[in-house]
Amino acid sequence: MxxxxxxxxxxxxxxxxxxxxxxxxxxxxxxxxxxxxxxxxxxxxxxxxxxxxxxxxxxxxxxxxxxxxxxxxxxxxxxxxxxxxxxxxxxxxxxxxxxxxxxxxxxxxxxxxxxxxxxxxxxxxxxxxxxxxxxxxxxxxxxxxxxxxxxxxxxxxxxxxxxxxxxYKSYNDYSRRILFYGQLKGLELYRKNKKPNLFLRIIKPSFKFFYMFFVRFGILDGSRGFTIAKINAKGVLERYKHLKKLIKEHKN
Structure with missing residues (x-):
């Protein structure tokens, strides 16, 4: 053993x-x-x-x-x-x-x-x-x-x-963690010299929700599936918001 x-x-x-x-x-x-x-x-x-x-x-x-x-x-x-x-x-x-x-x-x-x-x-x-x-x-x-x-x-x-x-402990706890993950992903993108654009900030979060709720059948989990898809979409949006913030801070 x-x-x-x-x-x-x-x-x-x-x-x-x-x-x-x-x-x-x-x-x-x-x-x-x-x-x-x-x-x-x-x-x-x-x-x-x-x-x-x-x-x-x-x-x-x-x-x-x-x-x-x-x-x-x-x-x-x-x-x-x-x-x-x-x-x-x-x-x-x-x-x-x-x-x-x-x-x-x-x-x-x-x-x-x-x-x-x-x-x-x-x-x-x-x-x-x-x-x-x-x-x-x-x-x-x-x-x-x-x-x-x-x-x-x-x-x-x-x-x-x-x-x-x-x-999942609560809506606020899960949201906090997903937004924090989004900020870390934004930092990853920043270190790779990626640039945010309007297309990414709109399409990526929307696709994340669509993918989790429809393509991956979150709709079958009902309101719980909707909540999880929505929060994860916000996490993707946070990724690009944080990337934009880091670029702006670096310029200043």
Whole structure:
């Protein structure tokens, strides 16, 4: 059995951190890098003997997760977000893989849960993330500031069972996060010397809504699907607003 390091980053996650930590307690160690939480998350983490917690200023997701990865003791790593729960079925499948890995990295599908009910569409139905891997054959792509991309140089497979992703706490919380992601994407574009234009600011957000709500069947999730598509469209608009702001500040 290969030993396993479970890893996550946190910022004010007191409302969801307990079930997350409990669900990954089967790992040989739990590494948490906290971005100076003020809601009790840091104090909570320090009550667990198995959790190795440290604090670090947040720059972007790739930077923070790369740092967390560097703190692991074991070659096999399981990355989770604080609002995710490894189900019993997923845990058993991960433990089976660790006995005799057939690949160097494994994708895990996620079940998106909104207001205690699965959100079945909006494009989330095919969402999978590279979460279980041999760190000797993987690294985070440095050019991604949000929706970090794990690059592997070995083989990969897909696990059968899904983890639970409690992604939606409230309208305001989800909006805040999506707008923040949009700002980071705007910074990515700025660093690539991209220029905003009226076409992008109008068409891109509109297409995002159309794609999630109609093409990816968010309409079948009813009002919840409409809410998610609308907020994500606003996130795309924020991307180009922030890009325009950064260009203007640089000129001044």
């Amino acid at each position: 290969h030993k396993l390091s479970a890893v996550l980053i946190t910022l004010n996650e007191i409302n969801c951190i307990d079930p997350c930590i409990d669900s990954i307690s089967f790992a040989d160690e739990i590494i948490v890098v906290d971005s100076y939480s003020t809601d009790g998350t840091w104090e909570y983490l320090n009550t667990h003997d198995k959790v190795k917690a440290s604090q670090r200023v947040f720059k972007n997701y790739t930077d923070q997760k790369s740092n967390a990865l560097s703190l692991t003791s074991h070659n096999w790593v399981l990355f989770v977000d604080a609002d995710e729960i490894i189900t019993e079925e997923s845990k058993n499948e991960i433990l089976s893989v660790l006995k005799n890995p057939k690949a160097d990295a494994y994708y895990i599908f996620r079940k998106f849960i909104m207001n205690n009910k699965p959100l079945k569409y909006c494009g989330f139905q095919t969402d999978k993330q590279l979460r279980l891997f041999d760190k000797r054959k993987a690294h985070f792509a440095p050019d991604r500031l949000v929706h970090e991309h794990l690059v592997t140089i070995g083989s990969s497979r897909i696990l059968t069972h899904k983890l639970d992703h409690h992604f």
